[in-house]
Amino acid sequence: MSDIQTSTVSEEGFASTSQVGDFELTIDATNEDGPDPNQVLVADYASCFLPAFRVGGQQTGHDDLGKVQIDADADLNDDDDLERISFAIHVEANLDDGEFDEIVDRAEGICHVHAALREELHADIEVHGGAF
Structure with a gap:
């Protein structure tokens, strides 16, 4: 088993939501819905x-x-x-x-x-x- 596990999902467009443990982080390549x-x-x-x-x-x-x-x-x-x-x-x-x-x-x-x-x-x- 690895030391760090994350899951990143994008429903559409260029924004994605990463699940890191109990935390969510939205990252957006277009810098509209979150930091790039x-x-x-x-x-x-x-x-x-x-x-x-x-x-x-x-x-x-x-x-x-x-x-x-x-x-x-x-x-x-x-x-x-x-x-x-x-x-x-x-x-x-x-x-x-x-x-x-x-x-x-x-x-x-x-x-x-x-x-x-x-x-x-x-x-x-x-x-x-x-x-x-």
Whole structure:
């Protein structure tokens, strides 16, 4: 038996509903009835990276980062394939650049979505401390 099972159905058009455990997610290639697949992938990446960033903070002795927000940007090529992703991470804690770099390095090793993406799609990351 596999570790992850989903079921995705489309009755008509380009929207589909995915069942993931007890949750439903509507994804629409036309971006009318839900986010499109590329938007979902970027949001999924950020949603994975944020807790990985918190764990990286804990592993480096920074248990209380406070509020953390990731603003993600992505560019598409002419074929609408993802070409570039960047994260601006805003952190309530005001650490120095070296401390943030160490946390980011650890988060990159923890985030499963980061590991699953081809290397040229790994997010370019900037961290801004004292943000809130």
